[in-house]
Amino acid sequence: MKQSETPSALTILFGATGDLAKRKLYPSLYRLYRKGHLSSGFAVIGTARREWDNDIFREHVKKSVMESTAVQEQIDEFISHFYYLPHDVSDSDSYVALRTLANDLDNKYALGGNRLFYLAMAPEFFGTIADHLKEDGLTDTEGFGRLVIEKPFGHDLPSAQELNEQIRRSFDEKDIYRIDHYLGKEMVQNIEAIRFANALFEPLWNNRYISNIQITSSETLGVEERGGYYETSGALKDMVQNHMLQMVSLLAMEPPISLQDDDIRREKVRAFRSMRPLTLETVNDYFVRGQYGPGEDGMLGYREELNVNPESNTETYVAGKVMFDNFRWAGVPFYIRTGKRMPLKSTKIVVQFKDIPMNLYYRPDDQEMEPNLLVIHIQPEEGITLHLNAKRAGHQLQTTPVKLSYANSGVDVMNTPEAYEKLIHDAMRGDSTNFTHWDEVALSWSFVDVIAEAWRNEKAAFPNYPAGTKGPKASDELLEKDGFFWWPMNMLDVNICN
Numbered sequence: 314m315k316q317s318e319t320p321s322a323l324t325i326l327f328g329a330t331g332d333l334a335k336r337k338l339y340p341s342l343y344r345l346y347r348k349g350h351l352s353s354g355f356a357v358i359g360t361a362r363r364e365w366d367n368d369i370f371r372e373h374v375k376k377s378v379m380e381s382t383a384v385q386e387q388i389d390e391f392i393s394h395f396y397y398l399p400h401d402v403s404d405s406d407s408y409v410a411l412r413t414l415a416n417d418l419d420n421k422y423a424l425g426g427n428r429l430f431y432l433a434m435a436p437e438f439f440g441t442i443a444d445h446l447k448e449d450g451l452t453d454t455e456g457f458g459r460l461v462i463e464k465p466f467g468h469d470l471p472s473a474q475e476l477n478e479q480i481r482r483s484f485d486e487k488d489i490y491r492i493d494h495y496l497g498k499e500m501v502q503n504i505e506a507i508r509f510a511n512a513l514f515e516p517l518w519n520n521r522y523i524s525n526i527q528i529t530s531s532e533t534l535g536v537e538e539r540g541g542y543y544e545t546s547g548a549l550k551d552m553v554q555n556h557m558l559q560m561v562s563l564l565a566m567e568p569p570i571s572l573q574d575d576d577i578r579r580e581k582v583r584a585f586r587s588m589r590p591l592t593l594e595t596v597n598d599y600f601v602r603g604q605y606g607p608g609e610d611g612m613l614g615y616r617e618e619l620n621v622n623p624e625s626n627t628e629t630y631v632a633g634k635v636m637f638d639n640f641r642w643a644g645v646p647f648y649i650r651t652g653k654r655m656p657l658k659s660t661k662i663v664v665q666f667k668d669i670p671m672n673l674y675y676r677p678d679d680q681e682m683e684p685n686l687l688v689i690h691i692q693p694e695e696g697i698t699l700h701l702n703a704k705r706a707g708h709q710l711q712t713t714p715v716k717l718s719y720a721n722s723g724v725d726v727m728n729t730p731e732a733y734e735k736l737i738h739d740a741m742r743g744d745s746t747n748f749t750h751w752d753e754v755a756l757s758w759s760f761v762d763v764i765a766e767a768w769r770n771e772k773a774a775f776p777n778y779p780a781g782t783k784g785p786k787a788s789d790e791l792l793e794k795d796g797f798f799w800w801p802m803n804m805l806d807v808n809i810c811n
């Protein structure tokens with residue numbers, strides 16, 4: 314479907330007074346509106362328990378947009394499409410009022426009964442809301458009825474299964490859009506283009522030419538006010554089960570026969586299925602964990618954060634090795650690491666190619682020739698860098714490392730849609746390619762559950778890295794024992810050219 318073809322639709326947003334709605338969803342809707350991707354036929358009903366009215370809600374939406382962008386054209390026209398209804402999701406009567414308002418707006422804006430139900434709420438409410446939407450007739454329209462669900466989708470495989478069964482009573486899988494916001498990031502979506510739109514890479518994309526792949530997602534922030542949630546999650550469930558494994562699957566999957574959502578999903582599922590499963594006995598050979606302690610400049614340790622158990626065993630850092638037992642990837646480690654309170658905010662993928670079979674050149678001072686690297690810069694900078702070796706000017710037999718860089722900057726970056734903007738647009742257009750499907754969720758939970766179980770049974774020697782540093786020693790050792798090392802994030806900067 315072309316971008317201009319976004320159908321008219323009503324968005325019903327549960328959790329309209331919350332943090333996610335304010336920081337991400339309203340600014341994204343505004344950007345879609347400004348770019349002409351929302352037709353005049355759109356309306357949003359915001360719901361939450363707070364006793365707000367339309368005026369208070371519209372001011373709230375306006376403020377959240379104004380805090381996120383300097384451009385504020387047509388803002389009053391934009392917010393006039395927003396309506397608010399106080400609503401407790403566990404109270405049946407509220408759904409009757411919601412249905413009446415939804416039907417009225419359907420008529421007023423000629424929305425054709427198309428509805429997007431966006432659950433920006435704590436996951437324990439997902440099932441109840443889905444049940445009510447069906448029982449109370451909100452899904453009973455002539456148009457589409459799509460359910461957009463935030464993470465986390467369960468906290469392990471059994472809870473995810475239970476949640477899935479519950480929402481499937483009201484929605485078909487094709488109408489369920491499980492958000493993984495990493496899949497909306499420009500450069501994550503670029504993984505497929507890099508692989509499948511370049512004759513250069515795909516022939517080399519296998520265990521004959523690639524020695525290892527490294528994915529790092531580091532954050533400078535700690536847990537902030539989310540200690541309560543994070544205590545039940547930790548980095549493994551918060552980042553690895555979803556964002557990190559999704560990136561792994563995009564790198565590892567076979568070429569799909571088309572870029573249709575079903576074809577891509579099929580290949581991602583096959584990749585998940587060929588991940589080597591871990592056992593309680595092997596977990597510690599493949600995965601290590603960390604927790605930040607106090608750092609410089611008064612940075613708190615995790616155990617001192619709000620709503621965190623002072624003896625917490627929760628990991629704020631995970632590094633691991635994922636192996637694929639298939640023809641393409643046998644023997645190639647995919648290393649992943651993610652952590653809070655790291656020295657810098659950065660997400661990068663480094664594809665390290667194997668050394669050339671014989672070295673005809675040498676480097677000054679007996680340095681080793683560097684391997685070729687393909688670096689995909691996901692954030693904060695967006696781009697691609699290819700690390701090559703070239704002849705050192707004036708030296709017949711010496712090489713020097715050079716970088717070919719493409720940085721998604723300037724005009725492009727102004728137009729680069731935010732992850733949420735793209736995902737909301739996709740859900741409105743019915744394109745579920747960049748959402749996680751049930752079988753992917755189930756397979757990634759079954760991979761992660763074993764790790765979680767092994768770690769639950771074993772008290773870790775936490776804290777094991779000071780806040781503001783690069784993580785525990787065990788993370789470096791994980792690669793050293795395979796003869797590799799983590800490529801330092803600052804050395805890989807997209808803008809630094811040799």
Ligand SMILES: NC(=O)C1=CN([C@@H]2O[C@H](COP(=O)(O)OP(=O)(O)OC[C@H]3O[C@@H](n4cnc5c(N)ncnc54)[C@H](OP(=O)(O)O)[C@@H]3O)[C@@H](O)[C@H]2O)C=CC1
Nearest residue numbers: 328329330331332333361362363401402433434435463464
């Ligand atoms: N914030 C973020 O950056 C991210 C959030 N997420 C996910 O998004 C979801 C929402 O997160 P977030 O916005 O941070 O959460 P908040 O706690 O900020 O917001 C929760 C919302 O739910 C409403 N609410 C709570 N209980 C009820 C109830 N019984 N009936 C009706 N409304 C209720 C609250 O409003 P009121 O009190 O007025 O009822 C509020 O609008 C979660 O699943 C989270 O995991 C995912 C990625 C990032």
Ligand SMILES: O=C1O[C@H](COP(=O)(O)O)[C@@H](O)[C@H](O)[C@H]1O
Nearest residue numbers: 464494530532551552556660692
């Ligand atoms: O889903 C989550 O992601 C953020 C990191 O997202 P990013 O886009 O800033 O990289 C993380 O901070 C949060 O704990 C997690 O729930």
